[in-house]
Amino acid sequence: MSMLNKKAVNDIDVKGKKVIVRCDFNVPMKNGEITDDRRIKGALETINYLIENKAKVILMSHLGRPDKKYEPEFSLAPVAKRLSELTGKEVKLAQDEAVVGENAKALTASMNEGDIVLLENVRFVKGETKNDLDFAKELASLADVFVNDAFGTAHRAHSSTAGIANYLPSAMGFLIEKEVSIMGKALEAPERPFVAILGGAKVSDKISVIENMMDKVDTLIIGGAMAYTFKKALNVPVGSSRVEDDKVELAKDLLEKAKQKGIKLLLPIDHMVAKEFNETSESFATDTEEIPEGFMGLDIGPKTIKLFEDEIKQAKTVIWNGPMGVFEMPKFAVGTKSLAEIIANTDAVSIIGGGDSAAAVEQLGFADKMTHISTGGGASLEFLEGKILPGIDVLESK
Numbered sequence: 001m002s003m004l005n006k007k008a009v010n011d012i013d014v015k016g017k018k019v020i021v022r023c024d025f026n027v028p029m030k031n032g033e034i035t036d037d038r039r040i041k042g043a044l045e046t047i048n049y050l051i052e053n054k055a056k057v058i059l060m061s062h063l064g065r066p067d068k069k070y071e072p073e074f075s076l077a078p079v080a081k082r083l084s085e086l087t088g089k090e091v092k093l094a095q096d097e098a099v100v101g102e103n104a105k106a107l108t109a110s111m112n113e114g115d116i117v118l119l120e121n122v123r124f125v126k127g128e129t130k131n132d133l134d135f136a137k138e139l140a141s142l143a144d145v146f147v148n149d150a151f152g153t154a155h156r157a158h159s160s161t162a163g164i165a166n167y168l169p170s171a172m173g174f175l176i177e178k179e180v181s182i183m184g185k186a187l188e189a190p191e192r193p194f195v196a197i198l199g200g201a202k203v204s205d206k207i208s209v210i211e212n213m214m215d216k217v218d219t220l221i222i223g224g225a226m227a228y229t230f231k232k233a234l235n236v237p238v239g240s241s242r243v244e245d246d247k248v249e250l251a252k253d254l255l256e257k258a259k260q261k262g263i264k265l266l267l268p269i270d271h272m273v274a275k276e277f278n279e280t281s282e283s284f285a286t287d288t289e290e291i292p293e294g295f296m297g298l299d300i301g302p303k304t305i306k307l308f309e310d311e312i313k314q315a316k317t318v319i320w321n322g323p324m325g326v327f328e329m330p331k332f333a334v335g336t337k338s339l340a341e342i343i344a345n346t347d348a349v350s351i352i353g354g355g356d357s358a359a360a361v362e363q364l365g366f367a368d369k370m371t372h373i374s375t376g377g378g379a380s381l382e383f384l385e386g387k388i389l390p391g392i393d394v395l396e397s398k
């Protein structure tokens with residue numbers, strides 16, 4: 001695959017060079033504080049390598065979705081502070097509303113080897129998300145080499161992730177290398193049995209993943225609200241569960257396809273149901289796969305957990321993306337938590353897609369027991385769909 005043979009940062013000469021590194025520092029924040037710094041930690045290997053190898057390190061990222069102009073609440077100042085703590089070095093923030101302004105130019109012009117400068121949020125500039133080449137050229141003018149290590153943003157073709165590669169020699173960072181090699185190997189040459197577990201809200205979001213996975217896996221497990229569209233396709237009563245009526249025919253096709261390909265497709269066989277979408281409403285576990293009239297499925301039931309567990313225990317490779325229920329409500333988080341624990345306790349290669357399942361695994365303290373937790377939600381989904389990620393595609397090949 002073309003994304004697997006890119007030059008990495010250790011394939012190029014960086015000594016004394018200004019290296020501009022696109023990171024994904026789009027971290028969740030509450031009241032100006034970073035609530036989860038996994039993405040910052042994920043970039044440290046590349047940053048530390050560059051420092052040790054005497055590069056001048058210029059970092060850039062987006063944060064959130066500002067309205068294409070300077071907005072103080074989207075400043076990367078909290079990230080600069082956290083980076084200083086994590087690297088033990090002063091990380092200067094170039095405080096320019098236009099990103100490549102007087103401060104950025106002055107700070108980057110006077111760098112010593114091993115210094116770190118962080119540019120302001122690249123999405124303060126209107127052209128960024130349109131992959132405007134003038135802005136890409138401005139960013140490139142600050143440096144000698146471009147390294148992309150923003151896996152979480154690799155599915156976007158923006159000035160700082162794609163356009164800039166037109167103007168500088170380029171390579172991928174260690175985070176992108178790790179994400180692509182672990183997930184790439186699972187897709188290309190997995191140890192078998194290979195089990196994919198998909199959950200979350202919508203079939204429509206994950207159709208392409210389901211289709212692509214069908215060519216690779218031995219077993220496909222489907223939970224979360226998505227499962228009810230499949231149940232409806234099988235004429236199983238689903239009560240008032242969340243169903244995408246316009247995807248029922250598609251679900252039928254996917255079930256048929258799984259059969260033709262000889263893939264085991266597992267759906268829930270019991271459910272935690274409630275009258276209403278809240279935690280105080282009357283709720284219970286159903287005996288069978290049928291959901292009574294007037295009730296909705298909000299989590300997988302105990303028999304289903306056991307069914308999925310038996311399958312996961314035999315797997316040599318497990319990929320998981322999307323929660324098994326409405327895990328935001330503790331009462332309906334049992335399925336998601338149980339799966340996290342089951343996967344954590346297998347010897348299989350375990351890969352957790354970004355987004356909700358990654359957050360659940362992290363919160364439960366199982367992160368260390370997984371082979372890999374992706375730092376990209378949308379990006380890992382597109383990768384699993386088999387799409388080429390533009391932020392990687394633009395980089396120089398070996």
Ligand SMILES: Nc1ncnc2c1ncn2[C@@H]1O[C@H](COP(=O)(O)OP(=O)(O)O)[C@@H](O)[C@H]1O
Pocket residue numbers: 199200201202205223224225226242297298299321322323324325326327328354355356357377
């Ligand atoms: N049975 C269900 N009924 C309604 N919503 C559900 C159900 N199961 C899961 N969800 C919701 O799906 C959402 C996550 O879906 P999605 O965004 O597709 O996942 P991810 O972020 O992992 O890609 C969560 O907010 C969760 O509450």
Ligand SMILES: O=C(OP(=O)(O)O)[C@H](O)COP(=O)(O)O
Pocket residue numbers: 024026064065152153156354355375376377378379
């Ligand atoms: O957080 C991100 O996406 P994700 O929530 O799908 O992982 C990335 O930083 C991309 O951000 P964007 O979806 O605003 O382009």
